[in-house]
Amino acid sequence: MNYPALLPALVLLPLLLAAVTALVPRGSRRTAGAAAASTTGALGIGVVALIGGGSWELALAGWEAPLGITLRADGTSTAFLALVAVVGTAVTVYAAAEPSLAGGPDFWPLWLVLWAGLNGVVVAGDLFTIYVMLELVTIAAVALVALGGRSAASPALRYLFVGVVGSLLFLLAVALVYAETGTLDLPQATAALEPGPVLTSILALTLLGMGTKMALFPLHAWLPVAHPAAPAAVSAVLSALVIKAGVIVLWRIWFGIADGTAAVQVLGVAAGIAGAVAVFWGGAMALRSSRLKPIVAYSTVAQVGYFAIVLSLADGSAAGWSGGVILVLAHGLAKAAMFLAAGTLAFAYGTDRLSRLHGAISHTPMTVAALAIAGISLAGLPPTFGFVAKWQLLVATIEQGEWWWIGVLLLGGLLTFGYTAAMVRATFNRPGDDEVPAPYPVPAILAVVPFILAIASVAFGVFSAGLVDLLAEDPTARGRP
């Protein structure tokens, strides 16, 4: 059997299922949608298992690049596909358990389209295909935010404008690549591009476009509005996965074509500074917030800063590259756990104000535990997955001799620890709580799903040595010539 032929199915199966699910009457769409999404998750897990540590390539429609389109899956693609499959399945279970936390029957077709786009972004080997996949992701994500009800309309519209501007900037970069090299295939374009102003502009436009989509400071203002406005299941997907699509595209193009010229180095330093400011700004704003979902959203703004710093750290350093990718995975698991747990608490108490959550720790201890464990992984304390990522990045700072990043990494971790503690402390019992009317009872599944994700963000840390080696072999993690 020719296994790489499975790659297009990662995109086309969920798209087909989305179309079919849209025809199912609204009353029974939850069952159909959950079945379709579970199938997509199973396909993802299956493909990840088959790829293993290898890399796949497939030319579509019988035409080799540059005439046709090629799909590619390497170690990084595999790791991200696994993350999408795990978080996607968890979110599917969560959304199927309580429709009000997913935004109703309209959620399912849009979620399947989003899943197709997320799978597609990491297996696309062609720049224009990447652009269309990002469009798919953006349009579906905006519509999912709008499911948050009337109050979500304005954040969704803002998200749409920002997302489309990011797409257009990236499209301009793609157009420059095509005009300069005559090909849209990423490896071919990489080989053909010469250092010069065109190359620098391509990198700058990609950095701006993807910086907008991943909410890199100072282009982040839409995120703390859009992510909390969405239904809980959607917020988790947005923070854990959608942001990462932009990150992966930025990294692939940056590490594919960046050269050592002064202009490119200035861009890298600018991205690093923006990242460092994001770590502090996001952390500080999270500490100042008095509601659960905005805290988690600002925490994402802070974590995105690290992804920009990776542009400096992973430059020719295998440890930096594997640290970056593992940070994507660790943040994905932990942030999905956090947003789902926050959604469960908001569901039980009818609000996500910290001042109203006291007593939650005895009402639904598992949800609070998920919040705490996910926070510890985000902060990068051992033995979590987040620690493995931060450790690799520390090794990279020392390899590169850029020790000042250590301060950013450690202070960011402290801030994360601070706002996690603030969230957990708000759930403690207060004297006299016995007379407070009991909150809405929480279905067990709404507490179990975030808890499992949080446990996963610890467990993967213990067994991650093989993953670190696998990622370090990726072609993207090459040094500069």
Add this chain to the structure above:
Amino acid sequence: MSLEIGVFDGLLLAGVVLSAVVAVLVPRRTSAVAVFLVFGLLLALLWARLDAPDIALAEAVLGGGVTGALLVDALASKQAEVPRRRSWALATGIIAGIIAFLGMGWVVSRLSEPSGQLPLLVDDHIGGSGAEHPVTAVLLNFRSFDTLLEIAVVMTAVFAATAVSDRSWTRTLSASGELRIIAVVLLPVVSLLAVWMLVAGTTRPGGAFQAGAMVGAGLVIAHLTGTRRTSTRGPWGDALIVLGLVVFILLAFSTAVGGAGWLVLGESWASTAILAVEAVLAVSIGVGLARIFLANRREPGEAR
């Protein structure tokens, strides 16, 4: 590729840039929409001058037609005037625009000469592709996967517009006699244009997207003039909207399982397959565009 820039082209170019700037800066909404429509028209002409008739057609029907209809419709809904723009935001925008314009101009002037290899490759292989027009060959054969994804984007946009609507889909419109005459005159013309654009697409400019826009325009006219059974709201509309993508994906799966590989079209049946796929795509795009237009539309006098 050398371009002779004459007086007409210069004026056209200046007109496009000027109308774009005016459309953004003019404070009144009605004027902004009017200038935007002019901008769309000039842009279509510019594409035609650049020997890109496919893009010119698409810009005329989608950029001018569909977007214009949506904007004019939005104008009709009475809402509070936009708040006054702050002057510093305006100044920042103008300065950033000028810098971006000059910067892009400089970068474009530094591009290498195009090698022209890819167009040659297209010419070499167009014989077995099932389409005589290079744009159609690229869209429906060489890069058919991207086209499939674009159809998925259109479908998702329709889902999105439907999801934010209030689903009051049961109304039927009653039309006056004059409106009926409009329908009787316009609908045959629009249908004919749609079919022509579809069939023409295999040999010359045209294709599923342009034909789909025509279908959409026809459906909107039919609905507004009260023609029966033309509502794109409801389950039949849903089915037609997803039809194009479903057919395209089923074709992809059948070529992967029973054929030579994903989306590989055999030389003997490629032209039939391309025309069939384009036909269903045109229907889906048309119904989808009409749904986007109608999903959130309030009839005159209806409370929001």
